[in-house]
Amino acid sequence: MNPREIAKLVGGELSGNGTAEIRSIAKPETAGEDQLAFVDDAGKFDGTSAGCLLVRPDFDSDVSCDVIRVKDPKFAFAVAARSLHPYLSRSGRHESAVISEDADVRASFIGAFVSIDAGTNVGEGTEIHDGSRIGRGVSIGKCTIIHANVAIYDNVAIGDNCVIHSGAVIGADGFGYVRGPEGYVQFPQIGAVVIEDNVEIGANTCVDRGALGETRIGEGTKIDNLVQVAHNVQIGKRVVIASQTGISGSASIGDDCVLAGQVGIADHVRLLPGTTIGAQSAVFPGKIVRPGVWCGTPVQPLDEYKRQNAMVKGIGRLREELREIRRRIGQNEP
């Protein structure tokens, strides 16, 4: 691609002759003349040897390469990267794969040692990589990538353009038991999992099936590695969930929420759309959290969290002041 083509692709304004041959992407500080870089914060920009630079409209540093001005250079860079570094799609069907005769598999790629069970359908353009297991009655849409060694249990539905990373487990039994006279009996875990379009699920993340109803992950939601999504959780659209966060049974996470890493969401919590929860924070059972940024265990609004942390740090001074007052009024140590 040349800068002219990139500018067109990202809807930006080109300065320069636009004829350099751009083959790949890089950071400004390491980029060479056949590479594209971007500058988000001009204050941190320290020159580049890149062949083309994506910058904000008000960028005014003097650079020798072609420059494309665009409102959101990072977004433009991500868009251009998809053209410069397209996903290397796979095709073919490995002879070792075990595919039920009662499955409707149109996938463009089935890797070695894959197994696909009865009553399952897989859409066109979808890739299922080596060693992944697809259970009975599963539905997988088009152009979805299931990486290696994924386990998908029975009756899971996955949409189009999803990416499921290695080691993810979708549809295992939810964790629900009833205590009886002789120990625990499993509460029925016979529900489903529905994963809508454009969802990405990280490595070794677990999404349990619903107990009676379904567990659902909304369109465009992105989930990092090692996340736990329990039974009957409802996750909205365009939600971002960072690594090692756990969401307990029947919690609901509204559209456009952001959960940082190692967050704990207790059962039956409701995060209203647009809520952000800071790292390592916890939301206690049944709480309803309104939009804004929340931190701590249990969560507080970010301002309160900071104020309270400062107050805790100030306890020592409070103690000193109290001692001083006691001295003044002639009271002995208690």
Place this chain on the structure above:
Amino acid sequence: MNPREIAKLVGGELSGNGTAEIRSIAKPETAGEDQLAFVDDAGKFDGTSAGCLLVRPDFDSDVSCDVIRVKDPKFAFAVAARSLHPYLSRSGRHESAVISEDADVRASFIGAFVSIDAGTNVGEGTEIHDGSRIGRGVSIGKCTIIHANVAIYDNVAIGDNCVIHSGAVIGADGFGYVRGPEGYVQFPQIGAVVIEDNVEIGANTCVDRGALGETRIGEGTKIDNLVQVAHNVQIGKRVVIASQTGISGSASIGDDCVLAGQVGIADHVRLLPGTTIGAQSAVFPGKIVRPGVWCGTPVQPLDEYKRQNAMVKGIGRLREELREIRRRIGQNEP
């Protein structure tokens, strides 16, 4: 099944003619005439179209369907669900499985791409699903289900009626090193893992082998997804451990303990039987915790935890009061 049969199965008292055909289970609000539902909290009951309802003895709402009165409707529902939705057992032995000639495998089902190593025995009625690995010298009892893509290392013993979910890793080396002049040398991790009967282990959970002795999980214990059980941990009977909890080396968890999600148990901790630890709490190294409910980092009894949280929230007021006193006694700001 008809309500008469269900009443007999759960030891309940039937009101109604008991002849409806019940085919499945559901929640009261969505159930149809061929479904069984239960009501645990009559105050929240809002009518149902179910064909049969499990309720407490004192339930007095007016419903048109058959009603079965029983002491614990939720438990009865779980018991009935096992008959209405029996586990769909698998049978056969896939030709692709690689089973050592020196293994004694009576399992009712061996899936595709399973490998079972030498010196291992697997009991009758047990299922080992696609892509699972069973090491050398492993013993697996009867009617146990090993889901897909599980990895079981050498010298692990698993009892009867267990369920191991996908991605679980049983018997990896414990995490122990000794610092030497040229970096770390592994402390020997040559012990075993013993998992007793009726244990359930969640997806992607890890149970490490003992260093010299064994790691043991007691009868009827239920462990959720993404839990870490370190070397030499001793877990008692009927323990419940929620997702993302970590138990460090040589800790012991007494019978009937309950650990909520994201709990951290440090090394050599001893939880006495019947202890409950709240979510995201931590028990510090070597502590002995007596029965009751504990919360916080480090854990405190629940009452103290709540009182202390309230006090921390009250620091601001303390500061105000102190300022007021200073004013009264004519002391300037410090």
Place this chain on the structure above:
Amino acid sequence: MNPREIAKLVGGELSGNGTAEIRSIAKPETAGEDQLAFVDDAGKFDGTSAGCLLVRPDFDSDVSCDVIRVKDPKFAFAVAARSLHPYLSRSGRHESAVISEDADVRASFIGAFVSIDAGTNVGEGTEIHDGSRIGRGVSIGKCTIIHANVAIYDNVAIGDNCVIHSGAVIGADGFGYVRGPEGYVQFPQIGAVVIEDNVEIGANTCVDRGALGETRIGEGTKIDNLVQVAHNVQIGKRVVIASQTGISGSASIGDDCVLAGQVGIADHVRLLPGTTIGAQSAVFPGKIVRPGVWCGTPVQPLDEYKRQNAMVKGIGRLREELREIRRRIGQNEP
């Protein structure tokens, strides 16, 4: 081995005739006459029936067996254990393995259902166990053990003498997205992962590839189970990271750091060499942490953390004192 040979191996001083036949290792309290044990803390020693005992130079208990005096008995024990319980290496290449013709595989063992993709090279003495996936353009050194069901994505480099436990996922996409007008677009995740020599990686641990640059794990570093290492993280040499810890994007962990369990390291954090972070603690974004022991959320030096915890516990008394002062100066309740 006899005690004479063990003494020579560990550089210790033998007392006794040194002719007992030692076949295995054990704890002092359970060891028999053909076993080696060690005593690190003589104060806790309560006798042994071991055939040989590794002890500190000043050990003066009266024992009937051979004794080897050495500066660090635990380290000596670990060294001797490697000879008494050598790793049972595997050899051969299972016929079911799918190995690209365009891969250079010298490994001593390739298990069943392994797949190795094009452009990949694997060194001598390396073992790749059943069901592991090795992507394109991967480089694995000599004498490295990849346990069962590991997933290694494209363009990952792993050194010599490493151990990767089951379920680990190396090289999945980093978690980076840019919000656009129609939801999130992935920020390019096209970097690499480099794992240097003598690194051990626990079961179900995830190491993501760099976004543009690389994710690197330094020589001799040991990582426990269920750990998250995000894109572009730089981990130094001889670092120890316990279970369920998460390290966010672009963080750097200096040589000889120790991270306890369930720690959260936010993005762009820099731990200087020799820093220790206590369990469940969190380091906030961009912080630089100097050597020492740090605890809490956010981390404080251990002393301060303890002092502050004590102060928080003392708030109740502060309140009492304040009330007493109010009484004395005749002020009513506010």
